[in-house]
Amino acid sequence: MTQMMGKQSIQFEKAPHILCGASIVGKKEGEGPLGKLFDEIEEDPMAGQASWEEAESALQKRAAQMAIKKAGPSCGPVRYLFAGDLLGQLIATSFGVMDLQIPLFGLYGACSTMGEALMLGAMTVQAGYADTVLALTSSHFASAEKQFRFPLEYGGQRPLAATWTVTGSGAFVLAPKGGKARISGVTPGKVVDYGLKDSLNMGACMAPAACDTIYQNLVDFGRSPSDYDAIVTGDLGSVGQTILLELLDKKGFDIAKQHLDCGMMIFDAQSQDTHAGGSGCGCSAVTLAAKLLPMLEKGQWKRILFVPTGALLSTVSYNEGQAVPGIAHGVVIEHC
């Protein structure tokens, strides 16, 4: 049986298992609807460090160490690390994982990076290139605001379509066996550009990419939306969700019953003033670790399509008048 499925997907003959996930988040995320589910809540936005960037690195390191500890000694040393973040030149990752001394594949897929890390990690494990790998991403509200938007002190107003970057890091240990969930297939996504230029409406920018990947996943695997207990996008937020459902409906798939969005799950938009929802590489990562993975592990869900979504922009591309294209990667996770 070939492992290539349709136009752009892969089905794993020996689906790599997710041994465990670990999550660490900031204070605001801890106060949200998923607050009690996270492994650790760091109340100090600086995480005891000297800068926002070092704080984000510290979160990555702690999430990685927590996941390795949870996996236990029986799984052996982690052979390869697949990791990334939102900051220019991935500095949160480079400085975060340095002490781990694990060979690193540095990844950038904007907020879709956890999808990319899980895909490549699973591809590596099932091919026999490693017995244990770690998938790791992070984001930090303040380091992201500094990177992409305005100084916090400026106190700029945010439009209602804007999302709030999650402070947090999620880590997952993948191995050939163990654990109660496995990655049975993946659908790597393409860069999709609808020409939208509003970097404060990233949900709208990313929705076409999410549509493209979900559509292709359903076609490649010959599935209907009801074959999934949930189809969970990364951080489209409420504005992006509306667009996604409409776009997929036009392509013949109604996923209204299955669709969830990590960005909408992690904050209570009304009481927490986060507008359209949460976002960032950490958003889908910690939501998977704290909420989605346990639902699969307990068997409350049998199979989900996890689709982290990324908006591909930098301050340079934005200031030069470029559009904000999107990318989304699909990961099929099943109870086992």
Place this chain on the structure above:
Amino acid sequence: MTQMMGKQSIQFEKAPHILCGASIVGKKEGEGPLGKLFDEIEEDPMAGQASWEEAESALQKRAAQMAIKKAGPSCGPVRYLFAGDLLGQLIATSFGVMDLQIPLFGLYGACSTMGEALMLGAMTVQAGYADTVLALTSSHFASAEKQFRFPLEYGGQRPLAATWTVTGSGAFVLAPKGGKARISGVTPGKVVDYGLKDSLNMGACMAPAACDTIYQNLVDFGRSPSDYDAIVTGDLGSVGQTILLELLDKKGFDIAKQHLDCGMMIFDAQSQDTHAGGSGCGCSAVTLAAKLLPMLEKGQWKRILFVPTGALLSTVSYNEGQAVPGIAHGVVIEHC
């Protein structure tokens, strides 16, 4: 036979082939020692675009299209793309590959990115996840100066340890068969930090990482330096080379006879005023395409270790007083 070799390497049972490489460079690179070997020389630093970043994107797109054309129709459509560049949030890549409409794994390993792309591309092909993949990276002197250093108009003086970012893009098509070179193994590298803080002496910052990866490759595969016709680092330059040879010598390996550095090959430092050598994601990529790969294809070399090297810094990490750690990825390429 297991595919895992030693502590951190992989040996491919069915070594993926490099069908072809393609290179496009700027005017200065075209005037250098390898000038006549590049597929295309773009005399216009803007490549007909409106900004340096768009110019770099255009080079990526043209290199990718050239490689696909060279590979010919028999190799079928490219299923996955492994690509990256030096710019924050990989904008040269995102906007460069958009029109290709190929599922993208965005990679960041600083100037080591071509190593990362070739490793993951080879891992993907030999596992049967794709019949054809493309590995692609780029850099641009002006977009890199803008990203990392000073405005060009400022005319800042450069110390002798500094390197000159190569304007260029290299692309490689990998497939299970065809072509006259193959990737027989890989050694993904760790982040290595010796605490050096001089971002204008990146050769010194990266040499310890190159040493670590080359050492591990020799140990993992049980080889001595003479088992390679050449051990070619990415962009250590003359200062980094001296350090690398000394560090490896202390670990018991003398690679003086085998060592070459793409950064030292691509420019004539004396006449072209490039100081320690060339650098950038494009440097090792175009040197591999134009010089190293043809040497292997013709059988003048039987086996080389290609080791692109990256310096992990951003202006933020530098301004916050962080060190400049390095990373290096090893790719074993053989004549076949």
